Amino acid sequence: MEWLHTLFFGNGIAHAVLTFALVITFGILLGKIKIGGVSLGITWILFVGIFLSHFGMTVDDGVRHFVQEFGLILFVFSIGLQVGPGFISAFKHGGITLVGCATAIVLLGVATAYVIHLATGTPIPTVVGILSGAVTNTPGLGAAQQAYADASGIQDPTIAMGYAVAYPLGVVGIILTMIIVRYALRIRFEKEDEGLAALSAEKKLADKVSVEFTNQMLDGRTIEYMRDLVNRQFVISRVMRPTGEIIMADATTQLNLGDRLWIIGQGDDIEAIVAFFGHRVEMTDREWGNNTPNSELISRRILISRPEINGKKFSDLRLRTKYGITISRVNRAGMDLIPYQGLELQVGDRVMVVGTEKSVAKVADLLGNSLKKLDHPNLITIFVGIALGVLLGSIPLLNVPQPVKLGLAGGPLIIAILIGRFGTHFRLVTYTTTSANLMLREIGIALFLAAVGIGAGSGFVDAIADGGYRWIGYGVIITMAPLIIVSLVARLWLKMNYYTLMGLIAGSMTDPPALAYANATAGNDMPAVGYSTVYPVVMFLRVLTAQMFILFAL
Template sequence: MEWLYSLFFGSGIAHAVLTFALAITAGILLGRVKIGGVSLGITWVLFVGIALSHFGMTVDGDVLHFVKEFGLILFVFSIGLQVGPGFFSSFKQGGLQLVGCAAAIVLLGVAVAYAIHVATGTPIPTMVGVLSGAVTNTPGLGAAQQAYTDASGIDDPSIALGYAVAYPLGVVGIIASMIFVRYALRVKFEQENEALAALSREHKLASKVSIEFNNELLDGRTVAYMRDLVKRQFVISRIMRPDGSVAMADADSTVHQGDRLWVIADAEDLPAIVAFFGHEVEMDDVAWGNNTPDSELVSRRILVTRSEINGKKFSDLRLRTKYGINITRVNRSGVDLIPYQGLELQIGDRVMVVGPRSAVEQTAKVLGNSLKKLDQPNLLTIFVGIALGVLLGSVPLLNVPQPVKLGLAGGPLIVAILIGRFGTHFHLVTYTTQSANLMLREVGIALFLAAVGIGAGDGFVDAILNGGYRWIGYGVLITVIPILIVAVAARLWLRMNYYTLMGLIAGSTTDPPALAYANATAGNDMPAVGYSTVYPVVMFLRVLTAQIFILFAL
């Protein structure tokens, strides 16, 4: 039976794989248990890892470090790819406000840690470790250790020990703060969903309206002439003549008084366009469709699935000229875009095409329209992105006195966001199915939590019994006080949506388990968008403040 003992308590690859598998399996099973309707979910993997390590199931340090960092990279990279297409528009819609709130949480955490140092006499290096653990920020821990070693010439083990003791309840405290805010402020998910839907409609990039044309000065002019005159992006999809006949519109179509136009444009541009052409009339999609002669004119959403189309502009494809169709909208990651000649198509785009049935079918062949092709993974983009992310995360940004870097989480996240938004410029296929993205995300966070737990378990109990239990309380204060102050202010004064608020809390503490909990609770991408919006700035601030805090003590 020596082989069995060696498998569980020895070393080697088989032992490491078994230890990680047991930690993740048991953690996932425990995560299904709900107490009072609340579950910590996959966070249980962390505590199972601590327990296994405490009882002797440890893993080689190099292996542990690799698994932890690689798991975190997979997690943040999959998030970046998912939110990338809508990231910059979301930043314009309140992003600065989010960053300001996140920075307030960071600075309040430092202030609380310093106040505890003054009140209790706990050494600053230890408090910096507790601070990093309380906000689950591993790069901050590494920056603090490096700054202390370079400045003093020796290591201080209390930095890492404070981190390990405070980290578990830091994870719990962040999630518990989300739950407390939810019940204390009486958040109702039904109302949040309604508010989110209203916000989505408000910021929708493409809206439809029916207009009766009565501008005498433009009578008989072409659509192209009027587009140049208005100088706004819009598409006239169909024209209904006074006799009730419907025709598909193109740039050469002429418009006369009494015609009715089906116009698609930015919501903010619609009032000006309506006033320019005439006045709005009530006609829904069915009314336009029912008046189509002989059902020859059809509209269909076509999926872009051919890799040759990825990154191509509409002007390159010349679809309207070749097939006599009209493209009225492009839906990308749930957002409707106004089509124009310079718009670059991406794999996974849904293009609304209007035209004769045969022409629409020909267009579908050109664009692909094959769901099966979307199921194929695009590993090239993922690993190219990870490589670029590691390079970016390793670039020194500031020297105070040690280089401040984005690290192996911040770099890949930023690159993933940029690839998700601009990857088609370099002919990279950025589309991944929701199930594939979720699989990468869950595998990454599970590996990360298991590695952190296994690494923190050795000596964990001894540290607590020898006075480290006080650090747990300090860590809870550092975690909870800043979050509650900013969360209440953001909710009551800034009227922030609760789903976005959860992403803000998770991002301001750079806490992947909290984001995983927020995503599962919300059932939408709003927490991930909030997390990704604040994460790069917060990562920089966490590293910078940790180093300054250490140098302040020397």
């Protein structure tokens, strides 16, 4: 049975593969267990790695370190691709307030950790590990470990130990903060629902409305002439003549008194557009689609799947001129956009095309309209991005006193965000299905947590017995103090809706279990909106501050 002992406690490749497989398997199974409706989820992989390593199932340091860093790169890169398209827009449409509050939570957490270091004498690497666990941010842990190894040339296992000790109560502390704020400020959901109605009054990016044309000053003028006058983004998709005839509209279409217009415009502009043309009338989508005398006018949603279209503008394709169709809406990641001529198209966009059946079919062939093509991953974008990320992360930015680098967490994250936002400008296909992105991300974080746990297990129990139990209290302070302070300011001074505030709290900690609790408590999607608004910026700040904390303290 020597072979069996070697397989479980040896030092070969088979042993390494088996160890990682067992750690990840048991970690995922334990992650399905919920206590009080709360689960530590995939973080159980870390604790299983610590447990097995403590009893002798270790992995060669070189192999373990490679798996750890490569898993981290896969994780942060897939996150960057996901949040990249919305990273800049997070600062728009009122999001600046949420982002500002989330930034304050991040910085207060770092300040609290530093005060604990000064007051207790706990080493900076350990404090940064506790900080990463307290705010439930695994990429920050990876960034701190790599920054310390680059600066000192050695690994410090107490970073991972601090993280492991602080993480469980970090999850609980975030949810507990939501409860404390709710009861301390005597928040009533009935009043929050009234406030939610006001928040929900903000329009979507694209709204459609039926309007009767009554502006006598513009009788007989073309749509192009009127668009220059109103100076707002809108599309007139169809025009119904007083006779009941429905025609597709283009820039040269003349409007006459009594015409009815189907207008798609930005939510904030729609009232002004309606007042400019005439007044609203009630018409259903069916009325607009089925009243055509020749029954040839159809509308169809077409998926852009041809890589050649990626990054091109509507003006480049000249669809209206060539095929006689109208594009009324563009749906990107569940959001409707106004299809103006300068809009750059991306693979994965869905465009609403209005025209004859023959013309619509030709446009579908041009744009691709093949869901099967999108099932194939665009590996070249991923690996080119990883290569550029590693290069960026290795460039010394400052020397105070050690070279400051973005590292293997920060570099790929920034490049992925930039590719997700601007990749179409360089003809890079950045689209990945949600399932493919999630698979890549989960594999990366599972490998990373398993490697970290295996590396930290040998000295974990001794560290806890030697005063490490105090780290639990430090973690609770780092978790809750910044959240409570900023929550009080956001609620009492900024008058933030409690549902949005819960999303801010969960997003500032990038904590999915807290978001799940917030969504279940609220019964609406406002926590998810707040979470997604601050998530990209917070993820970036957590990685950056963890590295800076380590490097400036050395």
